[in-house]
Amino acid sequence: MTNTVLISVFLLIGLGLFFSSCKTYYIPVDSFKQQLSGFDSSHMREVTTRGPVGDRVTYKMYPIDTIHAVDKAGTPVSIANSPSIEVRITDTAHKKSLFYFDLLQFDGENIIGGQSRFVPSIKKKIPIRSVTTIEVQNGRKNFRYIQ
Numbered sequence: 001m002t003n004t005v006l007i008s009v010f011l012l013i014g015l016g017l018f019f020s021s022c023k024t025y026y027i028p029v030d031s032f033k034q035q036l037s038g039f040d041s042s043h044m045r046e047v048t049t050r051g052p053v054g055d056r057v058t059y060k061m062y063p064i065d066t067i068h069a070v071d072k073a074g075t076p077v078s079i080a081n082s083p084s085i086e087v088r089i090t091d092t093a094h095k096k097s098l099f100y101f102d103l104l105q106f107d108g109e110n111i112i113g114g115q116s117r118f119v120p121s122i123k124k125k126i127p128i129r130s131v132t133t134i135e136v137q138n139g140r141k142n143f144r145y146i147q
Contacts (some may be wrong), residue, residue: 022137022138022139022140023071023137023138024072024135024136024137025069025070025071025077025079025135025136025137026069026070026071026072026133026134026135026136027067027068027069027070027087027134027135027136028070028134029128029131029132029134031068031069032106032111032131032134033106033128035064035067035068036062036064036104036105036106037106037108039062039063039105039106041060043062043063044060044061044062044063045060045061045062045063046058046059046060047059047060047061047083047102047145048145048146048147049083049117049143049144049145049146050143050144050146051117051118051142051143052141052142052143055118056146057117057118059103059114059121061102061103062102062104062105064081064101064102065080065081066078066079066080066081067079067080067081067085067101067136069136079136079138081101081102082102082138082143082144082145083100083102083117083141083143083144083145084138084139084140084141084142084143085100085101085102085136085137085138085139086098086099086100086101086136086137086138086139087099087100087101087104087113087134087135087136088133088134088135088136088137089111089126089131089133089134089135090131090132090133090134090135091126091130091131091132092130092131092132093130097113097115097124097126098115099111099113099114099115099124100113100114100115100117101136103115103117106128108128109127109128109129110125110126110127110128111125111126111128111131112124112125113126117143
């Protein structure tokens with residue numbers, strides 16, 4: 001291959017990655033509390049996901065089909081919930097925690113969430129009063145809900 005062909009290939013790969021990158025949205029803390037409030041274990045629905053290698057995991061999630069967020073300019077957006085939606089929570093100590101949105105729960109005081117799709121029973125708890133930023137994006141991982 002000539003240098004021109006190699007440069008063209010790398011340029012095309014770079015452009016493809018740039019245009020397919022994940023866009024980050026924000027959920028204001030009050031909006032997050034509102035969207036996840038009012039649910040308890042009686043509201044949970046059981047779902048099964050299939051991962052990229054065919055693995056299946058069954059767990060319970062809140063019946064939230066649409067996530068309300070804002071973009072960087074503050075424009076409201078609606079995001080369809082899916083097993084690929086990731087949430088990054090930053091606390092007052094600037095510590096970031098990554099969760100899957102459909103593994104999140106909110107008890108009025110704490111955000112409780114699963115950080116692993118493979119072991120959803122392992123949970124992490126973050127006090128809502130310590131949360132400064134909630135970012136959400138479609139991680140474009142090949143997880144799908146199945147019947």
